[in-house]
Amino acid sequence: MLRRIARRWLPRRTVRLRLTLLYGGLFLVSGAALLVVTYLLVQHAIHSRFQSFIPAPGSAPGPGPAGSGLLSGGSEMLSTQLQEAIEQQQDALMHQLLVQSGVALGLMAAVSVALGWVVAGRVLRRLRTITATARDISATNLHRRLALDGPSDELKELGDTIDGLLARLEASFEAQRRFVANASHELRTPLARQRALGQVALSDPDAPAAELRRAHERILAAGEQQERLIDALLTLARGQAGIAVRRPFDLGELVREVADARHGAGVAIRTSVTPAVASGHRPLAERLVANLVDNAVRHNVPGGQVEVLTREFDGRAVLVVSNTGPEVPADAIAGIFQPFHRLGGTRTGEGLGLGLSIVEAVARTHDATVTAVPRPGGGLTVTVAFPAAAFPAAAAGADNRGHEVSLRVR
Structure with a gap:
């Protein structure tokens, strides 16, 4: 049931769809990896930069005049509050960076899928030409060729290979047609001779036995020629069939x-x-x-x-x-x-x-x-x-x- 539903509602798994999903998946994986690396680098840079401006707790100057203890305690409290404020600001900044980068990654992933669909279509355009032409070619128009133009890439090599195959098929079909026509002619000749000899022998109701014997001998000779021809044709077919x-x-x-x-x-x-x-x-x-x-x-x-x-x-x-x-x-x-x-x-x-x-x-x-x-x-x-x-x-x-x-x- 699930397979039927999937076949009915899901798109056909064409090569173009696979290439599009491949392009989009690769871009999504590489973009996510780039986002993680960028996030870690920015976090490290911000943390290092702000830590250099915050005095560490208890780092107040040494002994001073009266009331220096109260100032030292206030300084430590101020330093702690400043550090917490900076950390909150840093977290908010990193969260904002993560959200905005995720949104940008999602948008670019959608764009990459669309571009991947277009690029895959352009790449497979010549393949569709090959498929359509090969589908139209039959035994009656084997003279047609793909004749692909463009750069000498794998698709051009495939088209040239198919053109060579079509040329060999055309030569094979033409040789087969000539062979069938010639074989029909060669087999028709002794058959016509046999019929003519039999008709001549039967046309004379008073033909002597010697003449009838000669006619039958000629008919047997024509039959022997047919046997030799059929045996030769079978041998020729066996020779062309290959050896196991x-x-x-x-x-x-x-x-x-x-x-x-x-x-x-x-x-x-x-x-x-x-x-x-x-x-x-x-x-x-x-x-x-x-x-x-x-x-x-x-x-x-x-x-x-x-x-x-x-x-x-x-x-x-x-x-x-x-x-x-x-x-x-x-x-x-x-x-x-x-x-x-x-x-x-x-x-x-x-x-x-x-x-x-x-x-x-x-x-x-x-x-x-x-x-x-x-x-x-x-x-x-x-x-x-x-x-x-x-x-x-x-x-x-x-x-x-x-x-x-x-x-x-x-």
Whole structure:
């Protein structure tokens, strides 16, 4: 009940109200301390000044003529009365000082609260601008920015940080829109092919069995392409999701397994493998290596070759895949890692256009760097550098075997 009453009648505990109360409280505490110090100093000064003018009792001159005893007694009585009068005057003066100082402190405390409210409002004005603009920004107008001006203080830094966040969100949303559009196009193509093949086969009621068999084989091939595309999309999404648990694995062993499975692919695959320990998700790293090798084999020339090597450099596991093939323009390097991007701008071909996109996504998940440069004479050289792993090389094999099996079972 008390909480409900407090929520209804008390003002909302905003930052401006808290700052105002803080300013007023600090001024009140410091003013009270200053008042106490001033009161003690004034009391000490007045007491010392008036005591110097009052003769102490019994301090009359020495022996004198007859009747000096009567004068001495009167002098002591006068001194006592004077001292009492001065003390009363001193108390009244100090009381008046205390009352007037308290009234002045109360008035200045009220003024300080009002000034604190105004100052807090001016300080938080840009914060209110940030809040209002951020509230108005949605997924449809991520191009808007706060663009705060003024001194380079904490609020300006906060505004610049939010602008950077909005820029990254805009780029992410735009990439997502392009990816969804491209994925829809790529999935629609085999579906349209399947429908066309089925309609052609059914349009002829007297079609021979051999023709119907060929049509069904083409439909199955289109379905297989869909499966490969969906599997690639799932791998790309898994690579962009991040890794919860990192385990050590030998990158050189991965390269040997992938290269042995692809001998006889029509090009010569040469490997130069040395143990190189990395950490992360072994099946995803295996897909990275496989996609690089498959891309190097696919985009090659008859009788060409693919060179794959691993090594450790400054504690980092490094993978280099180089292949012969057609010349790759230097200005096309940045685009080949985009989903469904193919050199020449065509949207047809044997590949799905996701191989290098998966490579970049898996590398980013492993905090690795990917660089690609055109190879002199044609082809491409791709280098993937994994971060240094804090695992011994001997432990890179056994742990990941169990890890790989458990991931496949799930």
